[in-house]
Amino acid sequence: MASFRDEAEIDVVAGKGGDGTISFRHEAHAPLGGPDGGDGGRGGSVIFRASTNVHSLLDIGRRFRFVARNGGPGGPRAMTGRSADDLVVEVPVGTLIFDAERGNLMRDLATPEEELVVAQGGKAGKGNIRFATSVVQAPRKATLGTMGESRRLKLELKLFAEVGLLGFPNAGKSTFISRITAATPKIADYPFTTLEPQVGIARVGDYDTLVVADLPGLIEGAAEGAGLGHKFLRHVERCRVLLHIVDVSPTAERDPVEAWEALEDELRRYSPVLAEKPRLTVASKCFEDDGWEERLANLEAAVGVKVLGMSSILGQGVDEVLRAAHKIVRADHAAPDHSGAPDWFREQGSAPGTAGSTEISE
Structure with a gap:
């Protein structure tokens, strides 16, 4: 329901x-x-x-x-x-x-x-x-x-979240947010398991937190309303930093480079302002087989941006991703505006799809 x-x-x-x-x-x-x-x-x-x-x-x-x-x-x-x-x-x-x-x-x-x-x-x-x-x-x-x-x-x-998770269906967004927060999104190996936004509070270090939103997966044509279309994209507008999560596992449904380019194109077509938001590219499902380093390097070379590797299942690389996002968010807080996550959201420790927070040490 x-x-x-x-x-x-x-x-x-x-x-x-x-x-x-x-x-x-x-x-x-x-x-x-x-x-x-x-x-x-x-x-x-x-x-x-x-x-x-x-x-x-x-x-x-x-x-x-x-x-x-x-x-x-x-x-x-x-x-x-x-x-x-x-x-x-x-x-x-x-x-x-x-x-x-x-x-x-x-x-x-x-x-x-x-x-x-x-x-x-x-x-x-x-x-x-x-x-x-x-x-x-x-x-x-x-x-x-x-x-x-x-x-x-x-x-x-439009949700208030500091960190928004971008990615095509099955990119690993739901597994990531369930790892770092107490949110319990539906996780399964088929498209659009996330049909509604899930928001959780991730603790970074001993004294700070990040509000993270797992947003429904994209498909081509979302900027024109295909799939979940604008229902997905408008929630991204208030986020301070976007994590572009790309599946680099051997069983990925699409080539990682093509997936990265397609999602970036959707953002540009939907809103030039949105396309200028700070973004981190994250390769998901790393550390889980012998070839992940080569696939991550190929993605990084093709797209020309730094790519962080992580495995939400194994918990490896997750801390580094959170710290990188935290650094951007806190730098942005130096010049606050109404488009960011308000203090009450972090203090109350609850939101749609979350029952608390899980600590991630810094």
């Missing part, structure tokens, strides 16, 4: 303002009477709040419609109607809110506790006491409360 969802389309409806009331005083001690109709109450607004307690759009997408309460009508004796409470909807940090009909981005809720009023509550109507003048002393006029705003919204979640 799916426990993660990164897209949802919903309707939000703010509450109507309460109507003003027409009323006149009838007390014995006020023989001349006079208007005493009160104003209505304000309608409730719908507010989205970024919360560290929510990690998926699953529950929001199931509900479909969010409706705030209406304001109460005014009463006699100048009594104001009750204003409705705002409806506050908690969404994951990193949620992008779009107006579904116009297609414009309303807000990127990238900071914990950041809020956005997505539908403003209706204004209260005025009671007849508001219309009394020296000329019109007994007005029989009141106004109705206005309708609250209503919108259809499209929500998209």
Whole structure:
């Protein structure tokens, strides 16, 4: 049963303002009477709040419609109607809110506790006491409360992770994250075992951590939406460093050089900005047979970049990969921006697909 969802389309409806009331005083001690109709109450607004307690759009997408309460009508004796409470909807940090009909981005809720009023509550109507003048002393006029705003919204979640794992299906990403964190992704020898992002916390040394995201595997044409397409690629955008994992085992499904070139091409076609992100090329499934060194050297010579070798199953080379990623992330933290993983994510030690962290000594 799916426990993660990164897209949802919903309707939000703010509450109507309460109507003003027409009323006149009838007390014995006020023989001349006079208007005493009160104003209505304000309608409730719908507010989205970024919360560290929510990690998926699953529950929001199931509900479909969010409706705030209406304001109460005014009463006699100048009594104001009750204003409705705002409806506050908690969404994951990193949620992008779009107006579904116009297609414009309303807000990127990238900071914990950041809020956005997505539908403003209706204004209260005025009671007849508001219309009394020296000329019109007994007005029989009141106004109705206005309708609250209503919108259809499209929500998209971009994960906050410091390290994103890139690679074609069966490249070894899931095995790697299960080795370094307490995340438990599905691991099997067939494509797309990772159908939803898995996030884990890897400890580096005694005092630091890295938030690592195992993202669904790519195929050619992902930049045009093939396979998991944009559902995969948008989660990469907030990562500070990308680990491009390439299977160099004798049983690899495709030539390592071709795999490396194909994935790099997908990134460039999807986003030139994304293609400029710091990346480490990692050869997976090394140390497991006698020919791994030659295959790693061939890959390194062909692509022209430094390639780190590791075996997640044997645990060899894993520390070196984490330290290299950690060095880039911490250097990038010297100039922080909203696109990176926030401190709360590391401090809380839990996220979708993880139950804690596993220490990797430095």
